[in-house]
Amino acid sequence: MSDARPTIVIKVPATSANIGPGFDVVGLSLSLHLTLTIKFGPPSPDLFRITYSGEGANEVPLDPYRNLLTRVALYVLRCNNHRSFPPDLLSIHADNQIPFGRGLGSSGAAVIAGVLLGNALGKLNLTTERMLDYALMIERHPDNVTAALIGGFIGSYLRELDPAATVASQVPLSEVLPEYPADAGEDWGLEPPVPPFGIGHYVRFGWNANIKAVAIIPQFELSTAKAREVLPAQYSRKDLVFNMQRLAVLTTALGQTALNPDLVYEAMKDRVHQPYRKTLIPGLPEVTSQITPKSHPGLLGICLSGAGPTILALATHNFEAIAESARTIFAAENIQVEWKLLEVVEGSEVQELR
Ligand SMILES: Nc1ncnc2c1ncn2[C@@H]1O[C@H](COP(=O)(O)OP(=O)(O)OP(=O)(O)O)[C@@H](O)[C@H]1O
Numbered sequence: 316m317s318d319a320r321p322t323i324v325i326k327v328p329a330t331s332a333n334i335g336p337g338f339d340v341v342g343l344s345l346s347l348h349l350t351l352t353i354k355f356g357p358p359s360p361d362l363f364r365i366t367y368s369g370e371g372a373n374e375v376p377l378d379p380y381r382n383l384l385t386r387v388a389l390y391v392l393r394c395n396n397h398r399s400f401p402p403d404l405l406s407i408h409a410d411n412q413i414p415f416g417r418g419l420g421s422s423g424a425a426v427i428a429g430v431l432l433g434n435a436l437g438k439l440n441l442t443t444e445r446m447l448d449y450a451l452m453i454e455r456h457p458d459n460v461t462a463a464l465i466g467g468f469i470g471s472y473l474r475e476l477d478p479a480a481t482v483a484s485q486v487p488l489s490e491v492l493p494e495y496p497a498d499a500g501e502d503w504g505l506e507p508p509v510p511p512f513g514i515g516h517y518v519r520f521g522w523n524a525n526i527k528a529v530a531i532i533p534q535f536e537l538s539t540a541k542a543r544e545v546l547p548a549q550y551s552r553k554d555l556v557f558n559m560q561r562l563a564v565l566t567t568a569l570g571q572t573a574l575n576p577d578l579v580y581e582a583m584k585d586r587v588h589q590p591y592r593k594t595l596i597p598g599l600p601e602v603t604s605q606i607t608p609k610s611h612p613g614l615l616g617i618c619l620s621g622a623g624p625t626i627l628a629l630a631t632h633n634f635e636a637i638a639e640s641a642r643t644i645f646a647a648e649n650i651q652v653e654w655k656l657l658e659v660v661e662g663s664e665v666q667e668l669r
C-alpha cells in the first residue's frame with residue numbers, strides 16, 4: 316500500500332460580479348466550476364506535471380512558474396516559510412468549465428483555487444478570512460474572489476488599513492506574483508509581500524432559490540483590464556446616488572419570497588460601468604433595455620456580468636425566450652452567442668479522497 320498523501324480535490328465556482336449597480340461590491344457564485352485534482356507520490360527532485368481539460372486548455376501555460384494557479388499557490392507557500400512546492404507533489408489536473416475573459420470570474424476562480432492549493436500543499440490551516448487576504452493581494456477588487464470563496468449572493472468591502480498596512484497591500488502585482496526565473500532554483504531573491512490582516516469583509520444576502528441565471532455569452536474575449544480602462548476616474552453625485560439607491564434595494568429584493576419583477580428590473584440598472592463599456596460590447600444597451608419583465612414574463616432583471624461581455628439575466632421562467640431575444644439583438648451586431656442556464660451555488664470546496 317502506498318503511503319502517499321491522499322488525493323485532494325478543490326472545486327471553485329464561476330462568479331458574476333456587479334449585478335448592475337454593485338460595481339466592485341457584489342457577486343454571485345454560479346454553477347460552472349474550476350476543479351483541481353492534486354496527486355501525491357514518493358518525494359522526488361522532479362517538478363510535478365500540470366494538465367488541463369475544458370475551457371482555456373489550449374492557452375494556459377503548463378509551467379508551474381508561469382501558470383496562474385501555481386504561481387498563486389507558490390506565493391501563499393512562500394509567505395508561510397515554504398520555499399517551494401512540496402517534493403511529494405506529483406500532478407495537478409485542472410478541469411475548467413469557466414470561459415476566460417467573458418465576465419464569469421475565471422481569474423477570480425483561478426486565484427481562489429491557487430490560494431486553496433497553497434493552503435493544502437503547505438498544510439497551513441489558514442482561516443477563510445486569511446485566505447481572502449491572500450486573494451485580495453492578487454485580485455484587488457473583492458466581488459469575484461469573495462463570491463468564489465464564500466458562495467451565494469454576497470457583498471464585500473475593503474477595510475481602510477493603517478498607513479503601513481496600506482503600503483503593504485498596494486505592492487505591485489509583479490512583486491506579489493513575480494515571473495520566477497527558470498534557472499534560479501529556489502533562490503528567487505525578494506521576500507514575498509505578506510498581506511496585512513483583515514483586508515476584506517463580507518456579508519451574504521438572502522437569495523430566493525426560484526431565481527436562475529441565464530448567462531448569454533458572446534463569442535469574444537474582453538479582458539477585465541481593458542474593460543476597466545474605459546471607466547472614468549470621477550463620477551457625478553447624481554450617478555452615484557442613482558446606483559446606491561438601486562443597490563440598497565437590490566440586496567433585499569432578490570431574497571424576498573414574493574419577487575417583484577418591476578422592482579428588481581429597475582434596481583439592476585447602473586450608471587457607473589455599463590454606459591462606458593457599451594463601446595466594447597456592441598448591443599449592450601439594446602439587450603438591457605429591450606428585454607424587460609413586460610416583454611418577457613419571468614424576467615427579473617438584466618445586466619452586464621462582471622466586466623463583460625457576458626449578459627446576466629435573472630429570471631424565474633421563460634429562460635429560452637430571454638436568451639433567444641438576446642441572441643437576435645447580438646446577431647444584428649454580428650456577434651454570435653451561446654447561453655447557459657445556471658444556478659446560484661455554494662462557494663469553494665476542498666475534499667481529501669481517502
Ligand atoms: N483556470 C485558469 N488557469 C490559469 N489561468 C487562468 C485560469 N482562469 C483564468 N486565467 C487567466 O485569467 C485571464 C482572464 O482574466 P480576466 O480577469 O481578464 O477575465 P475573467 O476573470 O474571465 O472575467 P471577469 O473578471 O470580468 O469576471 C485568462 O486569460 C487567463 O490568463
Ligand SMILES: N[C@@H](CCO)C(=O)O
Pocket residue numbers: 332333338339340418420456458459539542543588621622
Ligand atoms: N467589478 C469588476 C469585476 C470584474 O470581474 C469590474 O466590473 O471590473
